[in-house]
Amino acid sequence: MAEGGNGSPTAVPQNIRDGSPTGVLGDWDASKGKEQPTASKISQPEANTMRTHTGEKPYKCDQCDYSAIQKCNLEQHLAKHTGDKPYMCRKCGYRTDRKSNFLDHLRTHTGEKPFKCDQCDFSAAKKYSLDQHLAKHTGDKPYMCGQCGYRTTQKTTLSRHMSTHTGDKPYKCDQCDYSAAVKSTLDRHLTKHSGDMPYMCGECRYRTVSKYNLSVHMRTHTGEKPYRCDQCDYSAANKSNLDSHLSKHTGDKSYMCGECGYRTAYKSTLSRHMRTHTGEKPYNCDQCDYSAAQKSQLDYHLAIHKGDKPYMCGECGYRAALKFHLAEHMRTHTGDKPYRCNQCDYSAALKSTLKRHFKTHR
Known part of the structure; x- marks a missing residue:
C-alpha cells in the first residue's frame, strides 16, 4: 500500500x-536471473x-x-x-x-487546461479535446461513412455513427435487458442501478454520473462558450447547441416524419416527435405511475419528489431543478437573446417568446 x-x-x-x-526477444540466463542481450535484441x-x-x-x-x-x-x-x-x-x-x-x-x-491551441486562445484539460478543436481550424474530417457519406474528425465517432446503420448494441447491462451501442452510454445507465454520481461541482454541490456533464455544468458558473459559429457571432456552451444553430444557416433538415411531414436536422428530435403520434412514454417514474415521452420531462418530475434544485446561479443565488431552467435564467443577467427571427431583426431570450413573435408575421 x-x-x-x-x-x-x-x-x-x-x-x-x-x-x-509468448515470444522472447533475448536469451534467459537462469543462473543470473536476468535477460542477457544478444545481437538480435531490440528495445521494447x-x-x-x-x-x-x-x-x-x-x-x-x-x-x-x-x-x-x-x-x-x-x-x-x-x-x-x-x-x-x-x-x-x-x-x-x-x-x-x-x-x-x-x-x-x-x-x-x-x-487546469495545459493543452493550448496555437491558433487561438482555446485551451483544454485533455489532449484529445485540443485535437478535436484543431480540426475546426483545418476543416479536416478524414473519417467517412461508406453508407451515407457522414464525415468526422475522429475514428471513435465514426465507429459510434456506424451503429446507427447496423443497429448493433454490444454493451449489455448485467442487471436488466438494456443494451447500448456505446460503452459510455451503458456506464451512464448503470448508475441508475447503483445510484453512483461521482462527479461533483465545487461551486454548488451539483453531482452527475459523467465527467463530461460536469465540465458542461461548470460553464454555467464560468460563462464559457467555447463552441463558436463560423458564420455569425453566435457561441454556445454545448456542441449540441452549436449544431442546432448551424442548421439555421444551412437549412438542412434531412429527417422527415412519414405521418405529418415534420422535418428536423436531428434523428433524436425525430424520434421524440414520433411519440406525439404513437403516444409512447418510455420514461417511467420509479416513485409513482407517472411516465413521460421525453427524459427531460421525467427529470423535472423527479425533482418534484426530491425537492432538489442542484443548479444555482452564481450571480443572485437563484436555484433550479433543471439545467435548462438555469440557462434561461442566466440570460436575465447576460442579456443574451439566442433565438432570432428569420423574417426580421427580432431576437428573444426564450424559444417560447420567439414562437409567440412568429404569430405577428402571419
Whole structure:
C-alpha cells in the first residue's frame, strides 16, 4: 500500500499475472536471473512499433480472448475482470483503474487546461479535446461513412455513427435487458442501478454520473462558450447547441416524419416527435405511475419528489431543478437573446417568446 498525498491514489496496482509475451526477444540466463542481450535484441519501444505493423499481440488475457500489443494495455484490461480501481480522488471520492484518467479527473477540480491551441486562445484539460478543436481550424474530417457519406474528425465517432446503420448494441447491462451501442452510454445507465454520481461541482454541490456533464455544468458558473459559429457571432456552451444553430444557416433538415411531414436536422428530435403520434412514454417514474415521452420531462418530475434544485446561479443565488431552467435564467443577467427571427431583426431570450413573435408575421 502506497502512502497517499492529496489527490493521490490510495493503492498501487499490483501485477497479478506475468503477462509476458509468448515470444522472447533475448536469451534467459537462469543462473543470473536476468535477460542477457544478444545481437538480435531490440528495445521494447521498437518492438511495440513493429507490432503495429505486423499486427502481433503477444500479451494475452487468461480470462477471455483479449490480446494486446503492450503489457500496460493488458494490465488495464485485467482491471475490468478484477473490478480494481486503485486511484481515488480525495476531494470527491471518484475512483478509476487508470492513472491517466485519475490525472484528467483532478483537472476538473483545479481547472487546469495545459493543452493550448496555437491558433487561438482555446485551451483544454485533455489532449484529445485540443485535437478535436484543431480540426475546426483545418476543416479536416478524414473519417467517412461508406453508407451515407457522414464525415468526422475522429475514428471513435465514426465507429459510434456506424451503429446507427447496423443497429448493433454490444454493451449489455448485467442487471436488466438494456443494451447500448456505446460503452459510455451503458456506464451512464448503470448508475441508475447503483445510484453512483461521482462527479461533483465545487461551486454548488451539483453531482452527475459523467465527467463530461460536469465540465458542461461548470460553464454555467464560468460563462464559457467555447463552441463558436463560423458564420455569425453566435457561441454556445454545448456542441449540441452549436449544431442546432448551424442548421439555421444551412437549412438542412434531412429527417422527415412519414405521418405529418415534420422535418428536423436531428434523428433524436425525430424520434421524440414520433411519440406525439404513437403516444409512447418510455420514461417511467420509479416513485409513482407517472411516465413521460421525453427524459427531460421525467427529470423535472423527479425533482418534484426530491425537492432538489442542484443548479444555482452564481450571480443572485437563484436555484433550479433543471439545467435548462438555469440557462434561461442566466440570460436575465447576460442579456443574451439566442433565438432570432428569420423574417426580421427580432431576437428573444426564450424559444417560447420567439414562437409567440412568429404569430405577428402571419
